[in-house]
Every structure is written in structure tokens, then in C-alpha cells.
Amino acid sequence: MDTATLSLLSPLPTQRFLSSEKPTPTRYVLPSHNHFLKHFSYTTNLNRNSKFRIPEAVLDTSPITPTALTTPTLRELCQAHVPELILQRMEDIGYVMPTDIQREALPYLFSGRDCVLHAQTGSGKTLTYLLLINSIINAAKSSVQALVVVPTRELGMQVTKVARTLAAKPTGVVGEHKSCSIMALLDGGTLKRHKTWLKAEPPTVVVATVGSLCQMLERHTFSLETVRVLIVDEVDCIFNSSKQVSSLRKILTSYSSCNNRQTVFASASIPQHNRFIHDCMQQKWTKRDVVHIHVSAVEPMPSRLYHRFIRCETERKLETLLSLVQSDAPESGIIFVAEQSEKSKKSGKAPSTSLLIDFLKASYQGDLDVLLLEDKMNFNSRAASLLEVRKGGGYLLVATDIAARGFDLPEMSHIYNFDLPRTAIDYLHRAGRTCRKPFSDINCTVTSIIAPDERFVLQRYENELMFDCEELIIP
Numbered sequence: 350m351d352t353a354t355l356s357l358l359s360p361l362p363t364q365r366f367l368s369s370e371k372p373t374p375t376r377y378v379l380p381s382h383n384h385f386l387k388h389f390s391y392t393t394n395l396n397r398n399s400k401f402r403i404p405e406a407v408l409d410t411s412p413i414t415p416t417a418l419t420t421p422t423l424r425e426l427c428q429a430h431v432p433e434l435i436l437q438r439m440e441d442i443g444y445v446m447p448t449d450i451q452r453e454a455l456p457y458l459f460s461g462r463d464c465v466l467h468a469q470t471g472s473g474k475t476l477t478y479l480l481l482i483n484s485i486i487n488a489a490k491s492s493v494q495a496l497v498v499v500p501t502r503e504l505g506m507q508v509t510k511v512a513r514t515l516a517a518k519p520t521g522v523v524g525e526h527k528s529c530s531i532m533a534l535l536d537g538g539t540l541k542r543h544k545t546w547l548k549a550e551p552p553t554v555v556v557a558t559v560g561s562l563c564q565m566l567e568r569h570t571f572s573l574e575t576v577r578v579l580i581v582d583e584v585d586c587i588f589n590s591s592k593q594v595s596s597l598r599k600i601l602t603s604y605s606s607c608n609n610r611q612t613v614f615a616s617a618s619i620p621q622h623n624r625f626i627h628d629c630m631q632q633k634w635t636k637r638d639v640v641h642i643h644v645s646a647v648e649p650m651p652s653r654l655y656h657r658f659i660r661c662e663t664e665r666k667l668e669t670l671l672s673l674v675q676s677d678a679p680e681s682g683i684i685f686v687a688e689q690s691e692k693s694k695k696s697g698k699a700p701s702t703s704l705l706i707d708f709l710k711a712s713y714q715g716d717l718d719v720l721l722l723e724d725k726m727n728f729n730s731r732a733a734s735l736l737e738v739r740k741g742g743g744y745l746l747v748a749t750d751i752a753a754r755g756f757d758l759p760e761m762s763h764i765y766n767f768d769l770p771r772t773a774i775d776y777l778h779r780a781g782r783t784c785r786k787p788f789s790d791i792n793c794t795v796t797s798i799i800a801p802d803e804r805f806v807l808q809r810y811e812n813e814l815m816f817d818c819e820e821l822i823i824p
């Protein structure tokens with residue numbers, strides 16, 4: 350390994366592989382080299398000889414001692430950095446042991462390094478960056494100190510909710526509780542009200558969609574001058590969106606400077622990550638010593654997922670879906686449908702989402718509520734669907750890929766790809782809406798209903814994402 354890499358990382362506690370399974374406080378397992386590589390790889394910017402080659406995993410070769418292998422609790426990891434009330438609240442909610450990404454990333458984050466958090470769906474990246482935010486902000490100061498940028502309104506609502514839950518008063522604490530204020534500045538919101546709020550008493554944390562944020566920045570309603578930590582969640586999704594990418598670039602480089610803030614990017618998928626890290630440094634999205642924390646590098650898909658597919662002719666897809674849902678009896682499920690193509694719109698055809706909703710409402714006889722979530726719904730209807738979903742109780746959500754990113758619905762047991770996703774990454778994120786209880790053993794199922802000639806597409810996704818999909822044959 351590049352010695353420069355070691356010396357760069359050595360001031361920090363070099364992480365040793367502990368376990369990908371549910372962590373227990375004392376676990377004395379000597380991991381194999383391959384096992385280590387499978388789960389953790391760190392990359393930094395120091396290998397400048399090749400264009401995008403970045404040093405591989407950091408291997409700790411010092412003797413293994415029982416102490417080094419004792420899994421720290423979240424409290425132990427955060428104690429010196431995060432206020433006690435937040436730690437108490439974290440434990441109230443049930444966050445006691447860290448997930449892999451939390452254990453690996455928090456020491457780097459607390460050291461002030463810019464980081465790219467690259468870990469499986471449902472691995473707890475949100476709590477990771479919220480703990481960093483809570484270690485930095487001062488709730489007594491009236492200024493925007495932390496900014497979380499998200500690609501969709503729905504994800505913004507979710508992150509805001511988690512941030513507010515974490516900031517709430519812990520049980521048993523009496524008296525007044527001054528927590529930080531968190532503003533959701535999201536597309537479809539009432540920007541006029543936000544403008545007044547930002548001017549009168551700036552919130553400590555802003556969770557924003559790119560569009561609304563840029564609107565506010567362009568109108569000089571507020572500036573990013575006081576922002577000390579900037580998070581971009583689902584970063585690859587925003588960089589991939591032709592509508593959002595140029596605004597994100599401005600947020601990162603024109604409206605603020607990487608030298609005046611700590612920058613964190615998060616996603617379960619960062620295609621060509623070496624290239625991305627290189628760009629982070631070259632484009633000054635981050636400082637030059639950005640750390641890439643890649644957990645489960647060769648296993649991008651959560652291992653508790655069972656993948657299957659069923660071949661059927663297009664005209665039989667609806668009946669096939671219905672019989673699958675009825676025999677699976679999911680706790681809750683999402684049925685993913687492709688967005689309607691321009692060609693189909695022009696020919697006046699009804700979108701698949703409407704056809705599917707009408708069909709299920711007429712034919713499905715189970716207990717689950719049938720709901721719809723798609724981009725072209727107005728914001729109020731989208732919010733209403735989301736509210737129903739979050740109320741608990743079982744539901745079948747018919748959705749486009751708008752529901753594929755970041756949604757955390759822990760009770761979700763089944764995903765159905767009524768239409769195959771366009772890319773392997775879309776498959777990964779759709780599938781990742783299940784298996785969202787980090788320390789649970791429960792398996793979840795992803796089923797793709799494919800036309801016979803789509804088998805090779807699914808096979809490509811299997812190869813790319815390294816999972817196996819079993820064929821389901823209905824007699």
C-alpha cells in the first residue's frame with residue numbers, strides 16, 4: 350500500500366474489520382483479508398500517478414487485541430462530540446449500536462474531514478450525517494449552520510422528520526428544552542413563509558431541495574456564509590439529473606467554498622467512484638483530503654434480499670401481479686412502474702400507473718390500502734399519499750422511481766418491478782426500499798415481472814450488482 354496513504358490516515362483510529370452481522374459488544378473474530386476487503390475500502394486522493402487511480406483498502410497490520418475488536422456503542426463513538434441530550438434522545442429512539450457505516454465513518458467525520466459515505470441502502474447513512482451535524486451546530490446561535498441538500502421533496506420531508514425526532518426532548522428530561530430549529534425548504538412549499546422565517550429568526554439546520562434552495566440564494570434571501578457543514582444526500586441522483594446538476598455545482602462552488610465548510614456526500618451508489626472522488630477534488634466540491642468510505646464494496650445489495658423473477662407476456666402482467674400479491678400477502682409492498690413515455694403520452698394512452706391503480710382497486714381483495722405516488726401528481730396529493738403510508742398499517746404503493754430513492758419505510762416486505770427499472774442502479778435503489786431494519790434477520794423479496802425477451806436485461810443487472818435472481822414458475 351502507498352505509504353502516503355497510511356500516514357495520511359494514521360492520525361485517525363484506523364478501523365479494523367469487526368463484523369457485518371449484528372454487532373455484539375465483544376466479538377473476537379480474526380477476519381480474513383478477503384473478508385476485510387469485502388466490507389471496507391477507504392480511498393483518498395494521494396495516488397496521483399495515475400489519472401483516477403486511488404489507493405485501495407487501508408489494511409491495519411498491527412496485532413489484533415481483544416480491545417481493538419470490541420464494538421463501540423454509538424454513545425462511545427459520539428461521546429466526545431455530540432451533546433448529551435442528543436445522545437440520550439438517540440438511545441430513546443433505539444439507536445444503541447452503530448451500523449457499519451456509522452462505526453467506520455463517524456471518527457473521520459468528527460475529525461473534520463470531508464467524506465463520501467458510500468454504503469448499502471438502509472445502512473443508516475442519515476443518522477451518520479445527522480450526528481455530525483449535531484456535533485457541529487450551536488443551537489443557541491441564530492444562523493444557518495448546517496445544510497442538507499436532497500433530490501426530492503419526499504426525501505426532504507423524511508430527513509427533516511428524522512432530524513426533528515433526534516432534536517426533540519429526551520424522556521425523563523424536565524424543564525425547558527432548547528433544541529435547534531430545522532427548516533424544510535422543499536419544492537412545492539410556501540417559499541414566502543420561509544423567506545419571513547429565514548429573515549426573522551434563521552433556523553440552525555436547513556433541509557432543502559436543489560431548486561428551492563437556489564431560488565432563495567438567487568434572491569439573496571439568505572446566504573451560505575454561516576454554513577459549517579454541507580451534506581448532499583443521494584448525490585449521484587442529483588448529479589445525474591439534468592435539471593439539478595448545474596444548481597448543485599453552484600451551491601458547492603459559487604454560493605459557498607469547500608474551504609469554509611465540511612462537505613459530506615452520501616449514496617448507496619456512486620458509479621465510477623474513483624472518477625467522482627477525483628472530480629470532488631478537482632472541481633473543489635470538497636477539500637483535497639476527502640475520504641471515500643466504502644462499506645460492503647463488493648456486495649452492493651443487502652444480503653437479506655431474495656430476488657426472483659417471473660416471465661409472462663405483456664397482456665398477462667396485471668393478472669400475474671395480482672396472483673403474486675395475493676399469494677405473498679406482503680406486510681406492505683411497493684409496485685414500481687415505469688414513467689409514461691412521451692410517445693405513449695402523445696398517443697393519448699393512459700399511463701401504466703392509472704391502469705394499475707384502477708385494476709387493483711377493482712380486483713385486489715386483500716387488506717392492504719392501495720395508494721399512488723408519482724412525479725406528475727401535485728404536491729398536495731403526493732403529501733397525502735406519503736402521510737397515508739407513514740400512518741402505518743399495510744399498504745400497496747403503486748409508484749414511479751420517485752419512491753426509489755431514500756424512502757425509509759421499515760415495514761416494507763415486498764417490492765414488485767411491474768416494469769423493469771432502466772438501469773442496474775435503479776434496480777438497486779428500488780430493491781433497497783426493503784430490508785431497512787439494520788439488525789434484523791427478516792428476509793424481504795424483490796420480484797420482477799418480465800417479458801421473455803427482458804431476461805437478458807435482468808441478467809445484466811445481476812452481474813453488475815452481484816446478486817442471483819431465481820425464476821418463479823407458476824404451474
Ligand SMILES: Nc1ncnc2c1ncn2[C@@H]1O[C@H](COP(=O)(O)OP(=O)(O)OP(=O)(O)O)[C@@H](O)[C@H]1O
Nearest residue numbers: 444446447448470471472473474475476617755757
Ligand atoms: N444505529 C442504528 N440502530 C438501529 N437502527 C438504525 C441505526 N441507524 C439507522 N437505523 C435505522 O435504519 C433505517 C435505515 O436508515 P437510513 O434511512 O439512514 O438508511 P440509508 O443508508 O440512508 O439508506 P438509503 O441509501 O436507502 O437512503 C432507518 O429506519 C433508521 O432508523
